[in-house]
Amino acid sequence: MYVPEIDFLTAEDIPAILRINANSEMSWPEEIIKSDLNNKSNNEITYIGAFALTTEAPLLGYAVLGREKRLGVLMALIVDKNFRRMKIASQLLIAVSDCAMYLNFKRLMLRVKKSNSAAIALYSQMSFVREKVRQGYYSNGEDAIVMSAKLPLTLKL
Ligand SMILES: CC(C)(COP(=O)(O)OP(=O)(O)OC[C@H]1O[C@@H](n2cnc3c(N)ncnc32)[C@H](O)[C@@H]1OP(=O)(O)O)[C@@H](O)C(=O)NCCC(=O)NCCS
Numbered sequence: 001m002y003v004p005e006i007d008f009l010t011a012e013d014i015p016a017i018l019r020i021n022a023n024s025e026m027s028w029p030e031e032i033i034k035s036d037l038n039n040k041s042n043n044e045i046t047y048i049g050a051f052a053l054t055t056e057a058p059l060l061g062y063a064v065l066g067r068e069k070r071l072g073v074l075m076a077l078i079v080d081k082n083f084r085r086m087k088i089a090s091q092l093l094i095a096v097s098d099c100a101m102y103l104n105f106k107r108l109m110l111r112v113k114k115s116n117s118a119a120i121a122l123y124s125q126m127s128f129v130r131e132k133v134r135q136g137y138y139s140n141g142e143d144a145i146v147m148s149a150k151l152p153l154t155l156k157l
């Protein structure tokens with residue numbers, strides 16, 4: 001396990017977020033990141049980052065919490081390839097859970113590619129359950145599994 005420093009991300013962190021995206025098989029779109037973080041009045045989207053506890057404090061991963069109607073939605077969760085399986089995503093999810101509760105959400109929802117067994121294993125461990133399948137949801141035609149969890153998230157061992 002690696003214990004990072006968890007903090008909110010701002011426009012200053014955009015280059016670091018893009019570096020993580022470039023080093024991942026999956027990314028949150030650059031134009032959305034720039035628009036979200038440059039628009040300071042947007043309080044509907046929260047970016048949370050995990051930073052290494054070294055002098056340079058590089059960003060190791062990030063999560064994006066959004067809202068769809070009255071539901072809290074995990075829009076993105078990505079960890080640097082070199083720092084995976086160290087519970088960084090798990091710790092980011094706990095921070096997302098705290099933040100979502102602060103925003104008065106009762107449940108957290110997400111969509112994940114059916115083939116993304118790593119993420120599905122992580123979410124299941126963090127008390128998310130499968131709700132339904134959205135057929136052909138992604139641009140490549142892949143199905144999305146919709147999962148949700150009651151807040152606060154808990155770690156199922
Ligand atoms: C999915 C992802 C965020 C996981 O990040 P991580 O920091 O490595 O996850 P954690 O270390 O917190 O993993 C916690 C648990 O999730 C499960 N898990 C995580 N990665 C896994 C993998 N590759 N295979 C199987 N189980 C996995 C395990 O149960 C793990 O616990 P363990 O290591 O004690 O077995 C990371 O692999 C990633 O960035 N993937 C690319 C982006 C992505 O797919 N995001 C999700 C989009 S919906």
